[in-house]
Amino acid sequence: MTNRDTSSQTLQDQIRSLSELTLSTIEQFEISTERITRECVVCVTDKSIDEFEGIFADTCVHIERTICNSCVYENTKYIVEDSMIYVGDVSCPEPNCNGKFDHNGIRQILLFIGKNKQLFEKYDLHLMYRQLEHMPEFLWCAYNCGSGQLYETGSSNPAVTCKKCNRSTCFKHRVVWHTDMSCDQYDLLNNQPSETDATNKWLEIFAKQCPQCHWHIQKYEGCDHMTCRQCKHEFCWICFVDYKLIASKGASQHKTTCSHYQPEASPTTEAT
Known part of the structure; x- marks a missing residue:
């Protein structure tokens, strides 16, 4: 074998060793990253640190x-x-962050993290409802079943049967x-000259007001x-106490x- 052949073989061996060392270093780095x-x-x-990667909204202000x-x-x-609770947006849950998840962010969370196609479809349906509710022909079910529909003959046939729960609004x-x-009898029964006043009378009897x-x-x-659909305030339906206080300090609040009240447990003391 000539000196030239020997040098070439030595160079190939060095390259092979360097390649093996590089692959080994990469594998060790990947293992250490996983830990x-x-x-x-x-x-x-x-x-795993992978669980904390990615930002779901451009408006997020948290660093990590x-x-x-x-x-x-x-x-x-x-x-x-x-x-x-859901009124069209989802706030970032990170402390001191006012970011709002847009459609793409929520899609990433529900589909790619949660693998929940059914819930994402429900989310899309809610967005459609929020657009429709600005139309005069749109009506939400009064039983709060979460369903609404377009109804174009409301003036002649005001009893609308919900397609989801089959109850009438x-x-x-x-x-x-x-x-x-009938609607006229309803107005007469409440002795109110206008439909707005009649509605208010009905609400006084069968509804409660958000305390906020x-x-x-x-x-x-x-x-x-x-949770109030209008202002998102959370409260107890029975006693109207702010639910954030209940969530942080318990049922004693x-x-x-x-009926949900539970006295705060008194601390036990050891006998001396």
Whole structure:
């Protein structure tokens, strides 16, 4: 073998060794990266750093995320699933962040993180409803089942049957259908000259006002944790106490006359 052949072989061996070393270094880096964890401030669990990557809104102001993907998904899922809370936007749950998740951000959270196609379709349906409710022909079901519909013959046939729950809403007064009464009889019964006053009278009897913005809310089923559709204020349906206070300090914050009230447990003391 010539000196030239020997030098060429030596160079090839050096390149091969360098390549193997580089691959080994990359593999070690990937392994070490997988072991990097961060504690989520919500579920208080150590998660892979991958769970904290990505920003879901351009309006977010936090430098790095402290809430894992799983908890971001659960928060978004809770808001979108509850028709009494969801009003078209989802706020970033990160502390001290006022960012709002747009359609693309929510799509990423529900479809790619949560793998929840059904919930994303419900989210899209809500967006459509928010556009339709500005039309005079659109009517929400008065039973708060979360369904609405376009109804073009409301003036001649005001009893609108919900396509979801099959219960009727009055198109003229936008309240639960007044059974065995026409709209004229309904107005006469309440001795009110205008339909607006008649509606207000009906709401006084069958609805409650949000303690913050005084918007009338009707409730026919479900839990007593209410969220005002108008101002998003959360409160107890029975005693009107702010639900943020209840969530942070417990059921002892309900009024004592409320059925959900539970006295605060007194601290136990050890005998000396």
